[in-house]
Amino acid sequence: MKGTAVTVFEILRFLIIHWKCDIEVSKGVLLEGQLVISIEGLNSKHQANALHCVTTIASAGSLFGGTVLKKFLKEIQSILPGISAKLTWTSEESSYSQDMTGVTPFQMIFEVDEKPRTLMTDCLVIKHILRKIIMVHPKIRFNFTVKVNGILSTEFFGVENEPTLNLWNGIALVVDSQHYASRPKFDTIESYCSRIHPVLGHPVMLFIPDDVAGMDLLGELILTPAVALCPGPKVFSNQLNSISSVSIFLYGPLGLPLILSTWEQPMTTFFKDTSSLIDWKKYHLCMVPNLDLNLDRDLLLPDVSYQVESREGDQSQNMDLQGQTLLLFLFVDFHSAFPVQQMEIWGVYALLTTHLNAILVESHSVVQDSIQFIVDQVLEQHHQAAKAQQKLQASHSVAVNSIMSILTGSTRSSFRKMCLQTLQAGDTQEFGTKLHKLFCEITQHQFLHHCSCEVKQQLILEKKDSAQSTEDTPDNSSLELLTDTSGQAENKRLKRGSPSVEDMRTLYSARAPSLSEAALGGRAPTAAPLTPSGREACETHSRALAPGRASLGNRLEDALWLQEVSNLSEWLSPSPGP
């Protein structure tokens, strides 16, 4: 018998699949709406020490039309036979019958008997599911209410006004870092950026083993990784912040959570080997699976978690527990030459849920290559930026000493007095301290301009003026525009014909070259979401076979991140020397 959490998850998944596929939502537009989930538990009359839980899933507003609703209700009953609990649904019959094209709110109710402790766990699981959903569907809101024997608690899940990174096919990743990791305790508020800056990797096609039984897919499974450090530092300390943990988030087609968290099913064999995805030895790190995941926390719970056991060559066991978390998002999408039906997507989820391990093992090489590439770049950029910061600080130290040398050596009292007065210092020692602090502040201020959170249209402005200027962050709409613009610009350059599926397989399995040289004209290196030829291949393939289906061509480079990386070019490119 399925528990409440599993049932809620499957219903939500089906709902969103149906919502996405059947509603004429144009690609790139995010799903928008509010769902209410309420659980009421009362002491069960049939089971001892159990609660009879009635779970209601309803839409606060309209989701889809009446005829679609009827079909939806029919299909959900057929695909959820495992729910032995009573499943009922209601709708506003009057509005349904009179207005076939009108939209109708709906409500689904199911009942199960559960132990109180199980219900408590299920509630925590449901919260994590909701968080995972809204992280890529930022315009969906959830109201989650639990009432147990009269005691009510309500929680709202929504990230509508938070910064997001538009991905593709109507999903967007929330980039507010507070959802992913807590700030290090020693940190000052100004040291860390409030956002993560995901770098998209090269999409790769997943191979399904021949011996995997299941539906015959009329399409391809494509995995696109994204990597980010969390929190992203604004100002780097003297030492490179170490990575202390890795969080992996799995999403399936249409941006739905792929598997439940590790407490529901054991970590797949593939992920038990921490080097399956990333060769940690390159970074002198030793990672071990972290099975101790605390459900009761507000952060987004990863599907797979690793923690640093030790650094190679580091005799000390005093690990930096306050270090950064490497976030790895694995988005598995389904692409077909034909219009994809809801049941097909449901089947893909079933396949992935059951055979994820086998599929990842079969595709290990290409998956690892794609992820390793962007992890290398993210960490390298981080390292280079830290080095640049160290260089800046060393320069300022020389500047401060030189000024102090002149000040203390001057025999002109008016000059000395004027200097002290300007910085409101009582003596030369205080003056030196203030001088040092002021130089540090301008360094931080300078780095703020390179942080994507503080920049608006930086890419354009930097070409005009090498001097930094403070500007606001672009809103998401302009980000989308930039994304689309860059994509269109990319499309215009494409001239190749439509390749075969085999060609696509070859393209996807190739290591991603530096798209930055193509996209940015040889500026800062960045991870390529897709090579120009690969994107072209996908686009022409999709255009030729399924004009209506969102193609990999929409999986465009993150224009905002490319802007940020181009801003970082100043930090990363070698100095010509004084």
Added chain:
Amino acid sequence: MAFAPMGPEASFFEVLDRHRESLLAALRRGGGEPPSGGSHLASSSEVLASIENVIQDIITSLARNEAPAFMIENRSSWENIKFEDSVGLQMVSHCTTRKIKSDSPKSAQKFALILKILSMIYKLVQSNTYATKRDIYYTDSQLFGNQTVVDNIINDISCMLKVSRRSLHILSTSKGLIAGNLRYIEEDGTKVNCTCGATAVAVPSNIQGIWNLVTDAKFVLIVEKDATFQRLLDDNFCNKMSPCIMITGKGVPDLNTRLLVKKLWDTFHIPVFTLVDADPHGIEIMCIYKYGSMSMSFEAHHLTVPAIRWLGLLPSDLKRLNVPKDSLIPLTKRDQMKLDSILRRPYVTCQPFWRKEMEIMADSKMKAEIQALTFLSSDYLSRVYLPNKLKFGGWI
């Protein structure tokens, strides 16, 4: 001053004397020496005050939470350089500048090094001691990286403060040599007599400090290469052509050699000639003495002698003297590029004869060293070529 007359008769120098008269007449027409612009010889207190002003500006910027920056004139940019016949290459009054910011990773290091060298200059001036650029570099070679960095920053500081390098108490190492009819007293009282026969005197490092210069020389001969200079010394050229002064910068001249040539001209107004190889490199060296260099254009007034004339080796001499082809060397690609570059420079337009010589070289695609004249005889240069050139006005 009385020297033992070993040179030719007085009539030998008739053309030279007439040339000198024309130069003096031109000077009088031009109103004497052009006013000195750019950097000047500042007093110690002026230099200290200038540096303190720089520091004050930096601190004021910091107090306003603004990142301080230096505005440095683009010394080596053609757009900031103009040509004046009387001076040569010099910086324009309103130059383009570049910003050396303290908060930019690319320029922060240079910003710091400028301050570092300013603090060192401050101490040198305060203590009235001097150091060479090399000394500066070795105070912290790891910090500076290489000598060129130090050299450029010192020039930038000189340009920024509008103060000559000498006033910054930074000396350049002299490599030039001088010989002939000249004596002077150095700042520390040392008496120097350049009439030494087979040996030459090193160009002093403190040109501004030398005084009581005395000479009867009819001309100054600038020799490009040390090898040619030594050859002339060996051939006793200074005595044969006495009274005269010979000087070499051993290739591209250092600042002190140029300053000395300038000082000789300013003091005596005697004709100055160059003896360079008939190749683009030699012509460029000659242009440095005459018109100045781009990098030091901010100090042009102290360094250039526009009155310099090209004595030899002229490309037209090669044909005239029937120098055999196997003594000639084909121009390399680099030579051709340099020749093209010189031909495009603004000062060549007012030197039609120079232009013509360069065109002869470009057309023939051949160059020659002065040593090519040895095909006629080993002492042809000092015995025939130069005396004839000087006697009959073979300069352009």
